[in-house]
Amino acid sequence: MDRESGRALPPMLASVLGWLGEVAFLFRKEVLALFKDPANRIILFAPAFIQTLLFGYGAILDLQHVPYAVLDQSRGQAASELIARLDGTGVFTRQATLVSANQIAPLIDRQKVLMAVTIPADFDRKLASGGNGEVQVVFDGRNSTTAGAAASYVSAVVRALNASRSGGQGVAVVRRAWFNPNLESRWQIMPAMIATLSMLQTMLLAALSVAREREQGTFDQLLVTPMTPLQILVGKALPSIVVGLLQSTIVMLIVLLWFRIPMSGSPFLLYFGLLCFNIAAVGIGMTLSAFALNMQQAMLYSFVLIMPLTLLSGLLTPIRNMPLVLQYATYVNPLRFGVAIVRRVYLEGAGLGEIAINFVPLLAVAAVTLPLSAWLFRHRLS
Amino acid sequence: MSDCTVVCEGLRKVFAGADGRPFDAVHDLTFSLKRGTISALVGPDGAGKTTLMRMVSGLLKPDGGSLEVLGTDVAADPQAVQNRISYMPQRFGLYEDLSVQENLDLYADLHGVPQEVRAERFRRMLEMTDMARFTARAAGNLSGGMKQKLGLACTLVRVPDLLLLDEPSVGVDPLSRRDLWEIIEQLIASDGLSVLVSTAYMDEAGRCDDVLVMDHGRLLAQDRPQAITARAAGLTYRVTPEPGTPARDLQARLIDAPERVVDAVPRGGAVRFIRQSDCPADGMADLLQGRPVEPRGEELEDAFMLLLRQHDAPKPNAPRDAAIPEIRLAAKEDAAGEAVIHVRDLVRRFGDFTAVANTSFDVRRGEIFGLLGPNGAGKTTTFRMLCGLLPATSGTLEVAGVNLRRARSEARRKIGYVAQKFSLYANLTVRENLEFFGGAYGLRGTVLKQRVHAILDQFGLDGAAASGALPHGYKQRLAMAAGLVHAPEILFLDEPTSGIDPLARRAFWRTITSLSQSGVTVIVTTHFMEEAEYCDRIAIQDAGRMLALGTPRQVREQAGGESVDDMNQAFIAIVEQGRVKGRSAA
Amino acid sequence: MSDARNTSADDSGFTTRLVALVRKETRQMLRDRSNLMVGLLLPVVLILLFGYGLSFDVRDAPVALVIQDRSETVSELVSGLRGSPYLDPVDVQTMEEASRMLVDGKVDAIVQIPGDFASRQVKGGAQVQLVLNGVDSTTAQTLEAYVQGAIATAMARQADRGGGMATGTVTLMTRTWFNEEGNSRWYLVPGLVVLIMTLVGAFLSSLLIAREWERGTLEALFVTPVRPLELVLAKLAPYIIIGLIDLAMCIIAAVVLFAVPIRGSLVAIVLVSFLYLLVSLLVGLLISGVTRNQFAASQVALLASFMPALMLSGFVFDLRNIPLAVRIVAEILPATHFMGVIKTLFLAGTDWGLVARNSAILLGYIVVLTFLTRRTLRKRLG
Known part of the structure; x- marks a missing residue:
């Protein structure tokens, strides 16, 4: 790398090495400036760690615990069997056994129970006579997802009861769930976090990188050096990308080792996908940075952008459920493709050929934002 | 009460x-x-x-x-x-x-x-x-x-x-x-x-x-100020340098002998100095080299310098000579006198506001060129255009033969730039800052190590110190060191002495004098008018216009003849004359 | 004696100083567009996204039907699937093709009816294969329930026709209170009030004191008759207005655009929202005063207030599914208390006991936070 040995190299190679050498100096400076601050060291890695645990334990859509109340007016054998089956699922916990229908409303209003099951007095009698025994169930719909899930559990219990009563001649539906055999929502959410959690800070970091130097007056000092805007761009973008990959690694290790969600695909492909995703995200951050007048603006602008990008990524709700206009808008959202790549590689074990199409929008975003920000370095000064 | x-x-x-x-x-x-x-x-x-x-x-x-x-x-x-x-x-x-x-x-x-x-x-x-x-x-x-x-x-x-x-x-x-x-x-x-x-x-x-x-x-x-001033009584002198040589060379020689000279500054074409009280009045013949010396009335600044020197062990004022030859090597000596900065009809407008109007000047190699003017006169704008940070609205400007805004990065290697406020990376150490800027200017490996070592030594800086925690004067030194680490031929300094104390300012100008002696061209802006005395030539700008251009003596004469000994008054006079003229023209 | 004169003059100056400071804060807020983007534009974007863009409800989910048994029974069996508003079945010839579609994400599930279905039905042990893409476990679970239900209904109909057995069937009559149609928008939109109040409060205000420290504007301000409490109150004022505008937008959008009912007292809604807004503004100011650094403040604010409000307040993820330790953390958060009461007020009605209890908790937070924030503005440097 030093000048002496450079002389012995072919001129092309020497100039490329010189170019990279200057970028390396900027990279080193950026990394030093970032990690020398003990507060930064915490801020850059603790959130990834805490949020992964928080999401891992907090972001659960699977019903695990449904407190319920029962009002058994029939007191017959069939009614008892139904209640026994409900209690036997492990999901339903009987919170109260009622004696009057008036007790239902207060329990649900106060959110003491999620559902109340009423078995009418004529339940057993009707069943015994070959008729339909009607069970009434009331759900608290304030969280309709939970209510819906509880409702399908109750239906399954009732179906099973009917099947056993009719001698087990029903049709068995054999379920196989690919990529997530127990249909755990944690498997749906956590691998996607490998891309999502790193985006928040990589984008912000990139957005602050130039804005900070502008606010502190060091950017001029950098521009008068022989470095070209392209070199400055690369030198400034790389640390954010590296931080993004490190954060992704933290999240991935927790997902893999702590939550024990098995990885099906190739780690190399996963990292290649994350790299492209980070380049696109950093490109957006750098453009914001070149536009912003100060750190406050860089921060607020990137936040304004990050919120919709996260919501429109397909992380929680399928893209297909969105209105058509928004579906088109998601094509410029790097996170949509980042999440898609991570999920398909991590959970489905997809190969490069199967996911190649996802790289096109990522590279397109990078190809627009990165040159734009390099141009803005010199042309947005006064 | x-x-x-x-x-x-x-x-x-x-x-x-x-x-x-x-x-x-x-x-x-x-x-x-x-x-x-x-x-x-x-x-x-x-x-x-x-x-x-x-x-x-x-x-x-x-x-x-x-x-x-x-x-x-x-x-x-x-x-x-x-x-x-x-x-x-x-x-x-x-x-x-x-x-x-x-x-x-x-x-x-x-x-x-x-x-x-x-x-x-x-x-x-x-x-x-x-x-x-x-x-x-x-x-x-x-x-x-x-x-x-x-x-x-x-x-x-x-x-x-x-x-x-x-x-x-x-x-x-x-x-x-x-x-x-x-x-x-x-x-x-x-x-x-x-x-x-x-x-x-x-x-x-x-x-x-x-x-x-x-x-x-x-x-x-x-x-009372008079009582403090009196402490320097009988120790203050004025010496005239050899005609044709800048006063700063004589001043540098005097200030480099702290055991005999408390302080020396160029003023009005001559050099004022304070003798150490324990040094006999005739004990400095070798320094003065027969130039005519006369006693002068003492001032508060003399007494202040005396007080500080008495309480402080004399600090190395001047940069160590060891590092100077390297800078000298970097600059071409053969082409002294040729114009390295060339500005013609330079104009910069922001909307309707003209920040710099029709400005022309040249700076020759090895010169110290001072750009003076009130706040908002257009000095910093001119500077930023010269360094290629800001495009000119019209006019031509060349630094080392090229316009830095369009120049390839090779041309930028020849210049050093020290921005107005301390603008290095505060949470890096002194050494890390210098290594970064050295690297950014293309220095590598052992060359870089040697340069950083030499420059740390030259400016008396501690490489391991955190830059942000340095006292103001040391920050300013570091900023200069970073601008010089790649041994530039031309050095731009934007208000380098703003907010630093008289001692640090002496040390700073001593470095500039050495640089100039080794062939480096220096362009500097300042608010301390007495510092204009260190310059070979100065220009005074106000409201974007060039009001005066010449040696400090010529500018003082323009302000009102020989009687104006004080650069401060000369400056005020010229700017006020310029404003009266501007108003009557309008 | 001159002290006495000064003191009396200062007490009367309280209002003058407060008005002057409020005016200053308001002007500063209005003059930086990035503040208004986060304060007013982002809430609008979020309202629209949550109202129109995001939906947890499964509608028209594409399902591949692989029917290998062309018998009458089977076509009757699948007719229930074809008519469902939730599913969009596509007929596919082979399992290979269907599998490929599942992997490519073209369909969410495969329903396979084997060639021997009809014959085995007679003998008993008939099976329907259901293959799900488990990556989106929420959709997968909902689909499973639909398919199970549709097949069970069809089988019950066949059984009825085949001369009803004497055993009788248990039927379910379900009712979902507060959200009869199980529309996820109904619980997302009231929850959005919490999210937006947190956003405006904690995130924007976290920059306020830090910015003054970073720009060095406090030193001169401190050496005036100004009191720390006045500074705190003045910083709150303009953002309270922004927060109330956002609240009004949320309520209007909920009613007019999304037809979410307001069953409780509007006065109570405004009251608790106001209290929560104060809490979250004070949290932001406290963070700002402690960190004295905008970047750190914004990150801490995100991590300590916004993320928990999103994850742990019961906004999307039902608290009942969360492990106990995490739930204890959730119970400490002001956002959880606000979330509980606001959803009830929108969807269930006014439960004054709940309103009083949660308002008291929020008031407690206000008192403690005001005290702490005032301390961070103690007029001392270093």
């Missing part, structure tokens, strides 16, 4: 040093200030002036001793003191997104100035600060000098029982400085104000009733 505003005894404040060990920022201070007087606080960077101001204003709690302000124990009841004093911190935090009027209103409301008094007060403050035209302008869009004046106006929206001013004239040009002091003196006359002001300008301290000299947290002297 006593007739004193501030009374302190054994006052002490301890801070944690850069190395983690505690040190006394203010050590065993005992003094009192009389009501109705104006007292100046002078001393080098790190003397403890700001710490003292902050304790008096109740923002810091003393760690020992007693401090009474206006008869109240500040530590016990800071709010009672804050209700009665006004304080202008070094960096007055104007709300830059609020207008001039809105800033004034805010402080008037906070101080509870009654509406009926307010109109008259505002009118007077705006008139004195000459800002009546700008009341609607956002404070962030004012020039540095105007910001200081507005800060003072906000501080003086009411008549306080005690006024504290912490370096109000830092970064302010001579005209604004004069205005600022006129305001203060008018208010003292009309309202009987008591004032404590810290300053780096000895001419300002000389205007006060009482001067306190501080160093390293200790009080070295407190007396």
